[in-house]
Amino acid sequence: MGNGRDFYLGVRKGSNSEYVTISEAKIVNGIRGKLLKERNGKEDHTKLPKYAGKSDLYFRKNKDGICQARLYIGNKMFLDFDWGHPHFNTKDNRKFPKGTVHVQLWTADGYGNFSMDSDNARYMNNTEMKKYGALIRAFCPDVKFR
DSSP, X not given: XXXXXXXXXXXXXXXXXXXXXXXXXXXXXTEEEEEEEETTOOOSTTOSOSBOSSOSEEEEEETTEEEEEEEEETTEEEEEEEOSSOEEOTTTOOEEOTXXXXXXXXXXXXXXXXXXXXXXXXXOOHHHHXXXXXXXXXXXXXXXXX
């Protein structure tokens, strides 16, 4: 799994990978997910890989349990489904309570730099709930979508 740059360049680092798998992969509705952790890192919301290996969703946990899933499109991070903390949009004053999923979009420039649009978080839409909701619930049964 390596770091993002290594993945993009096609380098496989084996035991030197920045991330380790801590669960078997689960497949629900044809979507594959795994629980990961950063090998030597802090537990914060940035600690999922920028690039995916074989899974569509990677999950992470904090001291309270599984708290986030990251969706990858074309092996690049695309959306974060986050429920491990309360969130507040300063632009529109929307509040998202802890335990309820808020969705944030990642964008990439042409140089491999990613940025998250944290100020425009939203609830999951019906399509996302239908496609990814069952897998998210398989990892975290108590999560709420709205």
